[in-house]
Amino acid sequence: MRFSLSLLAVSVGAAIALSPLHSASAQSLARFGVDWRDGLERKDSIGAIATTDSAEIVEIAQDSTTDPPSENLESESTAVETEQETAQEAVSQEAVSQEAVSQEAPAVDAPDEATEEPAPSPNADEAVPPEDANLEDADLEDETDAEAEAVDENLIQAAPDYLNPSSNPLQFPTQPEEVEIVGTQPITLEQAIDLAIRNNRELQVSRLELERNQAALREALAANLPTLNLTSNLTFQENTQQQQDSALQDLLDQLQGGQGGGTQAEEDDVNVVLGGALELNYTLFTSGRRPALIEAAEGQVRFQELQVxxxxEQLRLDVINNYYDLQETDEQVRIREAALDQALQSLRDAEALERAGVGTRFDVLQAQVDVANARQQLTQALSQRQIARRQIVQTLSLAQSVEVAAADPVEVADLWDLSLEETIVLAVRNRAELEQQLVQRDISDAQRRAALSQLGPQVSLFASYDVQDTLNQDETVQDSYQFGAQLNLSLFDGGVARAQAAQEEANIAIAETNFAAQRNQIRFDVESAYSNLQANFENIQTASLALEQAREALRLARLRFQAGVGTQTDVLISQTDLTEAEFNRVQAILGYNRSLAELQRSVSNFPYAGIVPEPSPEVQ
Structure with a gap:
């Protein structure tokens, strides 16, 4: 029975320890439970010291209360002594229960080693409850795991559709209700990345530019094919030749004494001509200009693909940093709220001691100032959290009437298993920015060859067929055709072609120089992120230990102050140390995650799951 009570006490203690934590999923609670159990073993020595200090405090309190100034002081001292005795009894009871468990464990195993018990009969119902209890515990654990998995699946699912912006990019609000925030949606980091890739405006512009370059490539490839043109025309023209013939005939008739001018005057003076032509042209030889322009267009497409x-990848890094900023502001609000609660508790203690006659007005004023400072810091933390939420909404290009919050708990994201040298080599091989400079060099070289090709001969072939008919006359259809070749050679252009080639040669040198500068920058980024990663990893361990020590120090300082042997200054200093320790731990974890994200960005093409990709052979 004592063993069951001790387990209940430990469970209640774990629940109390877990209650102030802000976690977004059952998985984070389970992870904290493992860390708490590991930390509980490390706290055994601290607990023993704390028990000794508590006993000393009780003795000092008893000595200090021999001459009580008032009945309130006696009641408060008695309450402190009762709390200390209760804590000592709980610690001793837990120690006795653990000893009882250690003594009872061999006694259970002894009969199994000595003799083998017969199998229980089917009707032996009394022997079944222990097994049933184990089965019930196993079922309870399975249900807990199933609930945790269900929570994780809900967090990993796709983000709601109402977070997506309007499909009309030209929409703008005209009423205040259209920009009013109607709700806050918690999202995970994976959901944030997915929303950014779908909705980010800058990324959409890059994709549209890629489509434009692909269309330009199709335009360049069209130069390999011949062109076929069909033209048609309808012409109304005056028949001047017919009028001259009619006037001459009239003159001859008059000279011969006849009558003229009657027949031709009745004929039309305007001819209606319908014509058409079919032309075929093909550029046979361009001195290398056509393939050079096609190569340059292909390079532009590849360059824009790398740009996308x-x-x-940069957008992924920006989203991760914005998400970690959001987590940091959430933790700041939580820490500031806890600091305000601690300050209020100190104020209540100071006021109680002042009413009892053992405290001073100075201690109360100090506590009031600390409460006011804590309120101001909490207000500033709330403002920073709101700014961080709006910043990530802008990066994700979400709807104007919603905002998001972080659903993931603050924890170490992943581990980096590569050495610094391996990371640098992988980054140099896989970074799209380096390949872009190589592609830009190839584009400039192709444009240089296209410029010099203007000095060479240009050979083209042509063929055409023409037909026309005078509609107001009979049997006037005429047709003709022609074909041939045309040679064009520029003898002197004033040096334009060679000047264009010189410009492209300079562009080639610029691309090579940019490659070297980008390579050095990538190495520096990798080294900086790797150094920060190692430093933050060590700081996580140090900050976690310092946080436990700060909590214990604050507990002891508060007990000493309540017993009348400590000062309010000690409590305030301990509260400040605890707040700083919590900030240091959060910043160490988020700093580690940021450095890890920068390393993943440095090597490029790095999946968020944490799998190191194979080096790309495209860039050597």
């Missing part, structure tokens, strides 16, 4: 890839 680089911008997507």
């Amino acid at each position: 890839e680089a911008q997507e």
Whole structure:
């Protein structure tokens, strides 16, 4: 029975320890439970010291209350002594229960080693409850795991559709209700990345530019095919030749004494001509200009593909940093709220001691100032959280009437298993920015060859067929055709072609120089992120230990102050140390995650799951 009570006490203690934590999923609670159990073993020595200090405090309190100034002081001292005795009894009871468990464990195993018990009969119902209890515990654990998995699946699912912006990019609000925030949606980091890739405006512009370059490539490839043109025309023209013939005939008739001018005057003076032509042209030889322009267009497409890839990776990093900023502001609000609660508790203690006659007005004023400072810091933390929420909404290009909050708990994201040298080599091989400079060099070289090709001969073939008919006359259809070749050679252009080639040669040198500068920058980024990663990893361990020590120090300082042997200054200093320790731990974890994200961005093409990709052979 004592063993069951001790387990109940430990469970209640775990629940109390877990209650102030802000976690977004059952998985984070389970992870904290493992860390708490590990930390409980490390706290055994601290607990023993704390028990000794508590006993000393009780003795000092008893000595200090021999001459009580008032009945309130006696009641408060008695309450402190009662709390200390209760804590000592709980610690001793837990120690006795653990000893009882350790003594009872061999006694259970002894009969199994000595003799083998017969199998229980089917009717032996009394022997079944222990097994049933184990089965019930196993079922309870399975249900707990199933609930945790269900929570994780809900967090990993796709983001709601109402977070997506309007499909009309030209929409703008005209009423205040259209921009009013109607709700806050918690999202995970994976959901934030997915929303950014779908909705980010800058990334959409890059994709549209890629489509434009692909259309330009199709335009360049069209130069390999001949062109076929069909033209048609309808012409109304005056028949001047017919009028001259009619006037001459009239003159001859008059000279011969006859009558003229009657027949031709009745004929039309305007001819209606319908014509058409079919032309075929093909550029046979361009001195290398056509393939050079096609190669340059292909390079532009590849360059823009790499630009989309680089911008997507940079967007992923920006979203991760914005999400970690959001987590940091959430933790700041939580820490500031806890600091305000601690300050209010100190104020209540100071006021109680002042009413009892053992405290001073100075201690109360100090506590009031600390409460006011804590309120101001909490207000500032709330403002920073609101700014962080709006910042990530802008990055994700979400709807104007919603905002998001972080659903993931603050924890170490992943581990980096590569060495610094391996990371640098992988980054140099896979970064899209380096390949962009190589592609830009190839584009400039192709444009240089296209410029010099203007000095060479240009050979083209042509063929045409013409037909026309005078509609107001009979049997006037005429047709003709022609074909041939045309040679064009520029003898002197004033140096334009060679000047254009010189410009492209300079562009080639610029691309090579940018490659070297980008390579050095990538190495520096990797080294900086790797150094920050190691430093933050060590700081996580140090900050976690310091946080436990700060909590214990605050507990002891508060007990000493309540017993009348400590000062309000000690409590305030301990509260400040605890707040700083919590900030340091949060910043160490988020700093580690940011450095890890920068390393993943440095090597590029790095999936968020944490799998190191194979080096790309495209860039050597």
